[in-house]
Amino acid sequence: MAEITVAGLEKSYGSFTALHGIDLHVEDREFLVLLGASGCGKTTLLRCIAGLETASRGEIAIGGRRVDPLPPRARKIAMVFQNYAVFPHLTVFENIAFGLRMKKMPNAEVDEKVRRAATMMHIEQLLARYSGQLSGGQRQRVAVARALAMEPEVLLMDEPLSNLDALLRLEMRAELKGVLQESRTTTIYVTHDQVEAMSLADRIAVMHGGHIVQHASPLDVYRDPATRFVGSFIGNPPMNFLPATRTTAGWEVAGLTMPGPAIDAHTIEFAVRPEDLTPAETGLTGRVKVVEPLGAHQLVTMDVAGHHFRVVLESDLVVRPGETLRLAPRPERVRWFDPTSQTAIDRSLVPS
Amino acid sequence: MTATAPLPAHGAAPSDEIARALDLARAKRWLVAAVVTILCLWVLVPIYLVLVNALSTPSEVSGWPKSFVPSFAMESLAFFAGYRxxxxxxxxxxxxxxxxxxxxxxxxxxxxxxxxxxxxxxxxxxxxxxxxxxxxxxxxxxxxxxxxxxxxxxxxxxxxxxxxxxxxxxxxxxxxxxxxxxxxxxxxxxxxxxxxxxxxxxxxxxxxxxxxxxxxxxxxxxxxxxxxxxxxxxxxxxxxxxxxxxxxxxxxxxxxxxxxxxxxxxxxxxxxxxxxxxxxxxxxxxxxxx
Amino acid sequence: MPSRALPYLLLAPAALFLAAFFLYPAVQVAVIAFTRGDEVGLANFARMAGHWKFDTALWNTILLAAVVVPLQLALALFMGQIVTQMGRGRDLVLYVFTIPLGISDLAAGIIWLAILEQNGFLNSFLYHLGLLDSPVARLSYQNTLGLFVAVAIAEIWRATAIMLVILVAGMGLIPKEYNEAAEVFGASPWQRFVKVTLPLLKPSLQTALILRTILAFEVFAVVAALAGTSMPMLMGETYAWEFQLQDRGVAASYALVILGISIASTLVFLWWLRTPEEARA
The missing domain is CATH 1.10.3720.10 (MetI-like)
Structure with missing residues (x-):
């Protein structure tokens, strides 16, 4: 059992606070992705869990054992670093064996475990090489194999794919998912890439400004962003936002009146994802500014009541810049946000 | 290389300008080599000369005129080594x-x-x-x-x-x-x-x-x-x-x-x-x- | 990792050493200079300045630095530029150019003594060319100019390497694109050197000049080997008062004079070759 519990974790550097009282629970064997833009605190949180940073306040427990006063070596973790940190003066074999040798494991056992980890990452043929003789992708495999060989209770990964080129990243992503599903190790994975997060995670914790702003399954995070930030950060292109004003009949959004949440406010924000709109007789009206054909579909950038608005449409539809388009949002996908608190308005308040 | 202006055929006499540029490049290479050689000699010759002296007999060292090749005599060095x-x-x-x-x-x-x-x-x-x-x-x-x-x-x-x-x-x-x-x-x-x-x-x-x-x-x-x-x-x-x-x-x-x-x-x-x-x-x- | 004390523990030996062997003697040298017997005052300085060699030594030292340092700078820049033009053999040539870096100033003085002494290699060479019939004394105490030139040549030969190393290292830090851009925009090699390389090299130039000038004020063994006591220099006088005349107070006063002109020259270079914060790469 190796669930992770983080309670009230704070970290500040002088007057700058990187983490504001983080509470987080990761289930045993869960794959958690910490997602956020650079500077949001996700790497700091990971490094606190690894023991590479000392938190200013709060507790961390792994498998029910409090670890925050312990050095990294005593935490039964393994980590994959952003720049791989493959030791340049050791062969691939010795890199993978490094942690095992630190445990004073007998040679035969070391040999067996190194080979098993190498096989898992398809680098058996590279064992005699040095880091300088490896490509970025191969180094990445060594770093993962080295972590897996430790058979840790918790595997920590800090943007492990960010230094690979796009094609290799896709390939490694799928492969990592396979390997980690098999090993079933509790994993915390830091990334700024929302696609990576969606594809790998059991659950995603979205971080912003040193807070965890949403902690849910990938689909929930995508469909029901807890804050305006999450909606605009996740999804490519991001969610569209338009101001909504109360009328007697409901809420008026760019000239279109629609039902909305029953709350006592004058203005709120209407939000919809670019793929959740369809051309219709009545709907949001806007002028087409730019059309970008993307093969499977096309991305249309419009001006709706002076606001930037993007939609993803089928590629057979003929759209030209300068045209006027009418688009109806799918009612079940419309979300509403409170502009002052920037948080989502409870959906139970919206009549269905 | 399709449909571009025709290049001068191989072996055609290059224009004066190109010939001059080639000459200049060649001259520059020689000049650099000569300057580098002189500078290296400036550094190395004095060291060589003191070694010549060290490997000559005391009488050769104070003799006139001096030879520019050492006689490979160990007397100076031996004298030095034995000096109090x-x-x-x-x-x-x-x-x-x-x-x-x-x-x-x-x-x-x-x-x-x-x-x-x-x-x-x-x-x-x-x-x-x-x-x-x-x-x-x-x-x-x-x-x-x-x-x-x-x-x-x-x-x-x-x-x-x-x-x-x-x-x-x-x-x-x-x-x-x-x-x-x-x-x-x-x-x-x-x-x-x-x-x-x-x-x-x-x-x-x-x-x-x-x-x-x-x-x-x-x-x-x-x-x-x-x-x-x-x-x-x-x-x-x-x-x-x-x-x-x-x-x-x-x-x-x-x-x-x-x-x-x-x-x-x-x-x-x-x-x-x-x-x-x-x-x-x-x-x-x-x-x-x- | 935590352990706030660790960096201080690691630093402690070096800091203590600097305190004991740099800060303490730096203060102490001033204390000795300003005390004569039991009295605090300028007696040592008066004695120093009253001696007939002081003016000559000060003048010689400054003049030598003023002649040698600019020549070395020009030569080092020239060598550096030449080396950057080279392809094959570049490393070997750079090594040869830096050889004098490993040569003691005393050895350098003796090396040039071998060349310039009466029966030395220069006279022998001229004899072989038929330009000279009999040995000529070039380093006699009467030939002030000859001694000065000999010391200057030996200094240029010995200590240009240190500037070369600093400048070549600095040139290596300048991205090639700047020079290539200038070339594409039509700058001649000389224009590129003056308008691109030199301004970007300013921090290295500053270091090289500061370091080299201070070392030039410290010139000692080269002079001792080539000119004996016939060419008074500040460092040589310091040594003479300390060792031969056994007068520590005056020696310390000399030391403060050297220190004074060193600091003054450093400040001049710091100001003259300053790079404004905004223009840093």
Whole structure:
């Protein structure tokens, strides 16, 4: 059992606070992705869990054992670093064996475990090489194999794919998912890439400004962003936002009146994802500014009541810049946000 | 190469302009080669000539006119080796340089590591102090230290001189090792910690193997600094003179062939050591001066 | 990792060493200079300045630095530029150019003594060419100019390497693109050197000049080997008062004079070759 519990974790550097009282629970064997833009605190949180940073306040427990006063070596973790940190003066074999040798494991056992980890990452043929003789992708495999060989209770990964080129990243992503599903190790994975997060995670914790702003399954995070930030950060292109004003009949959004949440406010924000709109007789009206054909579909950038608005449409539809388009949002996908608190308005308040 | 303007056919006479440009390029190559040769000779010939003197008999050395090839006579060197005080001076030089080398690294490298790896209050003050030593005529420090040494019994000792030489070499060792340590990504150390190392184990198993050639180079550098130093050595030692102090103080009294043999003995080890660390010379200076 | 004390522990030996062997003697040298017997005052300085060699020594030292340092700078820049033009053999040539870096100033003085002394290689060479019938004394105490030129040549030969190393290292830090851009925009090699390389090299130039000038003020053994006591220099006088005349106070006063001109020159270079914060790469 190796669930992770983080309670009230704070970290500040002088007057700058990187983490504001983080509470987080990761289930045993869960794959958690910490997602956020650079500077949001996700790497700091990971490094606190690894023991590479000392938190200013709060507790961390792994498998029910409090670890925050312990050095990294005593935490039964393994980590994959952003720049791989493959030791340049050791062969691939010795890199993978490094942690095992630190445990004073007998040679035969070391040999067996190194080979098993190498096989898992398809680098058996590279064992005699040095880091300088490896490509970025191969180094990445060594770093993962080295972590897996430790058979840790918790595997920590800090943007492990960010230094690979796009094609290799896709390939490694799928492969990592396979390997980690098999090993079933509790994993915390830091990334700024929302696609990576969606594809790998059991659950995603979205971080912003040193807070965890949403902690849910990938689909929930995508469909029901807890804050305006999450909606605009996740999804490519991001969610569209338009101001909504109360009328007697409901809420008026760019000239279109629609039902909305029953709350006592004058203005709120209407939000919809670019793929959740369809051309219709009545709907949001806007002028087409730019059309970008993307093969499977096309991305249309419009001006709706002076606001930037993007939609993803089928590629057979003929759209030209300068045209006027009418688009109806799918009612079940419309979300509403409170502009002052920037948080989502409870959906139970919206009549269905 | 389709549908472009036709290029002149192969073998067609190039235009005057192109011919001139080719001539110019050729002339420039020759000029560079000639200049480089002259500059190399400017550096090497004087060293060669002192070696010629060292390898000639004393009478050849003071004879006229001089031959530009050595007679490979060992008499000058043998005379030098047998001269009273030379053997001791040579030994003293080696010992002072060796102590300086060890002290500079043992004291300098930890400070270099601290500068490279930590942010702490006073870091900048320390850096400035180290840099300040370079804008200071350090050999002059031998004067007050000569007084202090008498009080604490370090006067006329090898150790006392080695301390002053360490003062000359250590600031470099700090800056050079700091840059060496900065060249080792901190991530490597952190990786070692997560793989079960203590801070010391990570340093020994990961950092040290990666920086040891550079550390060796800066140690050699410290050795050469001490080996070559004249002023402090001459001020601080009387009986236990180093080779430079010995040569300096016998300049007025010793015959020419003794001086030349001494210079040759002084030059050769330094040259060998410098050759050993040549790869690091520019990197060290490049970083040590930022 | 935590352990706030660790950096200080690592730094402590070096800091203590600097305190004991740099700060303490730096203060002490001033104390000695300003005390004569039991009296605090300028007696040592008066004695120093009253001696007939002082003016000559000060003048010689400054003049030598003023002649040698600019020539070395020009030569080092020239060597550096030549080396960057080279392809094959570059490393070997650079090594040869830096050889004098490993040569003691005393050895350098003796090396040039071998060339310039009466029966030395220069006279022998001229004899073989038929330009000279019998040996000429070039380093006699009467020939002040000859001694000065000899010391200057030996200094240029010995100590240009240190500037070369600093400047070549600095040139290596300048991205090639700047020079290539200038070339594409039509700058001649000389224009590129003056308008691109030199301004970008300013920090290295500053270091090289500061270091080299201070070392030039410390010139000692080269002079001792080539000119004996016939050419008074500040460092040589310091040594003479300390060792031969056994007068520590005056020696310390000399040391403060050297220190004074060193600091003054450093400040001049710091100001003259300053790079404004905004223009840093």
């Amino acid at each position: 005080g030379v053997a001791e001076a040579l030994l003293n030089s080696v010992m002072v340089a060796a102590i300086t080398m060890v002290l500079s690294i043992v004291i300098g490298a930890p400070a270099g590591y601290a500068l490279a790896r930590f942010d702490f209050a006073g870091k900048n003050a320390f850096r400035i102090l180290v840099l300040m030593t370079r804008a200071f005529p350090l050999p002059l420090l031998a004067l007050p230290l000569a007084v202090a040494y008498i009080q604490i019994g370090l006067d006329d000792t090898i150790l006392g001189l080695a301390f002053v030489h360490t003062m000359l070499a250590m600031p470099f060792a700090v800056l050079i090792t700091a840059s060496l340590f900065m060249g080792v990504p901190f991530e490597l150390e952190e990786a070692a910690w997560t793989l079960g190392c203590t801070r010391l184990q990570a340093f020994v198993k990961v950092v040290l193997p990666l920086v040891s050639p550079g550390i060796a180079a800066s140690a050699v550098f410290a050795f050469v600094v001490s080996w070559n130093e004249v002023f402090a050595a001459a001020v601080l030692t009387i009986e236990n003179r180093t080779l430079t102090a010995f040569l300096l103080q016998s300049l007025n009294v010793s015959p020419l062939h003794l001086k030349f043999a001494g210079a040759a003995v002084l030059v050769l080890p330094a040259l060998l050591f410098l050759f050993a660390v040549r790869k690091y010379l520019f990197a060290m200076w490049g970083i040590a001066n930022r």
